[in-house]
Amino acid sequence: MARALVVYESMFGNTKAIAEAIGQALAADVVEVSDAPDVLPDDVGLVVVGAPTHAFSLSRPATRQSAANQATGDLVSTGRGVREWLDTLAPLGHHVTAHAFDTRVKVGWLPGSAAKAIAKRLRALHFQVPGKPMSFHVGGTPGPLLVGEPARADAWARSILAEART
Numbered sequence: 001m002a003r004a005l006v007v008y009e010s011m012f013g014n015t016k017a018i019a020e021a022i023g024q025a026l027a028a029d030v031v032e033v034s035d036a037p038d039v040l041p042d043d044v045g046l047v048v049v050g051a052p053t054h055a056f057s058l059s060r061p062a063t064r065q066s067a068a069n070q071a072t073g074d075l076v077s078t079g080r081g082v083r084e085w086l087d088t089l090a091p092l093g094h095h096v097t098a099h100a101f102d103t104r105v106k107v108g109w110l111p112g113s114a115a116k117a118i119a120k121r122l123r124a125l126h127f128q129v130p131g132k133p134m135s136f137h138v139g140g141t142p143g144p145l146l147v148g149e150p151a152r153a154d155a156w157a158r159s160i161l162a163e164a165r166t
Helices: 014-026 061-070 082-088 114-124 149-165
Strands: 003-008 029-032 044-052 097-105 134-138
Touching: 003 014, 003 082, 014 029, 014 044, 014 097, 014 134, 014 149, 044 082, 044 114, 044 149, 082 114, 097 114, 097 149, 134 149
Parallel strands: 003 029, 003 044, 044 097, 097 134
Antiparallel strands: none
16 A cells, blocks of 8 residues: 555644544654645655644634634644645645545534635645545634544544555
């Protein structure tokens, strides 16, 4: 099987924790978006991309600044976000399957999703995006993750792996 890569953006560490759970289940390389390659290596056949939902979509510089203003500790992602990475990602030279996830506050039904925006951008870049985007929930803007979310991320990643093997 081709190599898997998990790319994430995380302000408070919640999306990072989900990315790490996914990466462990997939035996994938896990990289913060500032360190993600602008050209995917030829041996990468699966990419999982995640970010926090800010203002009903992917973060922008202004929403990242707003999050930074709410932080009580160090931020995880301090450079570019997933939106900017996807805007600069070179066209694919080979077949790559991709999946998208986000972290978001769980309060009833809310419109918008970073994961849906990621999936749309991945499709525009000619990734094969076979599944629905996945959301993992936090208890408030800075978190924490709700109980069981890392285990749910592990299960989701294992389902991606099983799908890739069939």
